[in-house]
Amino acid sequence: MSDNNGELQPVEAALAALLDGVTALPGEAIDGDAAAGRVLARDVMARLDVPPFDNSAMDGYALDHREAGQWLPIVQRITAGTAAAPLSPGGCARIFTGGELPAGADCVVMQERVEVDGDRAWIPAAIPAGDNLRRRGRDVAVGDRLLAAGTRLDAAALGHLAGQGITRVEVRRRPRIALLSTGDEIVDPGRPLGPGQIYNSNRPMLRALLTRFGAEVVRVETVPDDAEGTRRVLQEAAETADVVVTTGGVSVGEEDHVKAALEALGRLDMWRLAIRPGKPLALGRLPRRAADAGEARFVGLPGNPVSCFVGAWLFLRPLIGALLACPALAALPRLAARADFETRTGPRQHYMRVSLDFTAEDIVARPFRDQNSGVLSSCVNADALAVIPPETDIAPGAAIDCLWLRVD
Numbered sequence: 001m002s003d004n005n006g007e008l009q010p011v012e013a014a015l016a017a018l019l020d021g022v023t024a025l026p027g028e029a030i031d032g033d034a035a036a037g038r039v040l041a042r043d044v045m046a047r048l049d050v051p052p053f054d055n056s057a058m059d060g061y062a063l064d065h066r067e068a069g070q071w072l073p074i075v076q077r078i079t080a081g082t083a084a085a086p087l088s089p090g091g092c093a094r095i096f097t098g099g100e101l102p103a104g105a106d107c108v109v110m111q112e113r114v115e116v117d118g119d120r121a122w123i124p125a126a127i128p129a130g131d132n133l134r135r136r137g138r139d140v141a142v143g144d145r146l147l148a149a150g151t152r153l154d155a156a157a158l159g160h161l162a163g164q165g166i167t168r169v170e171v172r173r174r175p176r177i178a179l180l181s182t183g184d185e186i187v188d189p190g191r192p193l194g195p196g197q198i199y200n201s202n203r204p205m206l207r208a209l210l211t212r213f214g215a216e217v218v219r220v221e222t223v224p225d226d227a228e229g230t231r232r233v234l235q236e237a238a239e240t241a242d243v244v245v246t247t248g249g250v251s252v253g254e255e256d257h258v259k260a261a262l263e264a265l266g267r268l269d270m271w272r273l274a275i276r277p278g279k280p281l282a283l284g285r286l287p288r289r290a291a292d293a294g295e296a297r298f299v300g301l302p303g304n305p306v307s308c309f310v311g312a313w314l315f316l317r318p319l320i321g322a323l324l325a326c327p328a329l330a331a332l333p334r335l336a337a338r339a340d341f342e343t344r345t346g347p348r349q350h351y352m353r354v355s356l357d358f359t360a361e362d363i364v365a366r367p368f369r370d371q372n373s374g375v376l377s378s379c380v381n382a383d384a385l386a387v388i389p390p391e392t393d394i395a396p397g398a399a400i401d402c403l404w405l406r407v408d
């Protein structure tokens with residue numbers, strides 16, 4: 001296949017055009033229980049010390065370390081969840097993990113090191129002050145920034161919120177996506193296939209990716225292969241969606257109506273990128289009908305399933321990241337690997353689907369055997385996209401740059 005058909009735009013310029021002027025979506029208050037995967041709209045400040053009091057890290061005996069090295073009377077028993085009384089001088093307290101350290105004690109000796117005889121305990125000598133304690137505020141102190149705006153709420157962050165007794169959080173509204181499939185040959189799974197038809201594999205794949213990136217698919221539709229129908233569906237989708245995503249119909253065929261519809265209704269910012277797969281990818285904007293209602297962003301993915309997969313990672317994920325003001329979604333983590341293959345690129349930057357072997361010495365990238373943009377097998381369980389710049393020869397063993405796909 002020839003790429004000799006005019007100037008192709010580099011991926012960086014396309015991404016800059018797509019993100020230009022994107023502002024963060026408004027915040028909304030939701031229950032902490034429902035906040036997994038959502039992105040904080042503002043900083044959360046700590047209102048409690050965690051832990052809220054000095055407590056024991058072990059089951060054992062609490063004492064003043066200066067009293068160590070002798071038999072001490074056991075004068076108190078402190079379980080987790082009860083208040084500790086001040087320690088009588090010269091005594092020690094039986095204490096359990098999480099139990100509040102009594103005033104007058106400054107260390108805990110674990111029970112394995114203590115000999116007990118009735119109501120007294122032998123404490124070994126030379127116990128340092130502070131031993132086996134968890135000091136108040138060690139994890140979080142009142143006034144600390146507990147979690148920063150833009151944090152995606154993972155398991156530990158949800159635990160952190162609950163540790164403060166917080167039940168409501170302000171998160172960004174999820175980006176609303178309209179996912180439109182073009183192509184008369186496309187049939188929804190569950191229906192019989194006619195001659196020349198194929199099932200719609202892009203829709204469930206993209207829906208899963210978009211959900212994983214933190215967006216919400218609010219509309220799915222199959223667009224007929226005609227100019228008028230394409231315009232109507234695109235305009236309707238733009239009224240409710242933040243981002244309108246289409247698949248197929250952006251190339252140069254006579255039945256490819258998406259680009260023309262975009263140009264008629266709004267603005268085409270970029271078309272024809274120096275990437276493989278995904279060359280005919282189209283980026284733009286679709287103004288809403290009402291004068292002050294703003295515009296939806298438009299991402300037209302080529303129909304080939306691998307072009308959709310790669311395009312979603314390269315463009316939809318950062319766009320969603322910008323709408324959520326979430327830095328972790330803005331760029332994929334990169335890692336350096338060693339190619340176990342050879343290849344030569346043309347004018348387009350190649351995004352090869354690879355699995356990665358983490359050996360003791362380095363990371364080895366193994367490409368799926370068939371890198372054609374129609375071969376979706378190449379994406380199943382891909383660990384990374386190996387980025388091979390344009391006009392580059394790669395020999396086995398060469399250092400290559402990979403985009404890591406095993407991210408939230």
Ligand SMILES: Nc1nc2c(c(=O)[nH]1)N[C@H]1C(S)=C(S)[C@@H](COP(=O)(O)OP(=O)(O)OC[C@H]3O[C@@H](n4cnc5c(N)ncnc54)[C@H](O)[C@@H]3O)O[C@H]1N2
Binds near residue numbers: 186256277279
């Ligand atoms: N003369 C040229 N032909 C093509 C060029 C070119 O430069 N000159 N570019 C090729 C490249 S590269 C790509 S990528 C494709 C993209 O074309 P479209 O975006 O217009 O996509 P379609 O033609 O509608 O579909 C391409 C392919 O993908 C299948 N498809 C479409 N939708 C789905 C779906 N939802 N699920 C599964 N498969 C889907 C469709 O049946 C086609 O086989 O254009 C090349 N042609």
Ligand code: MOO
Binds near residue numbers: 277280374
């Ligand atoms: O640009 Mo296309 O290589 O078939 O996705």
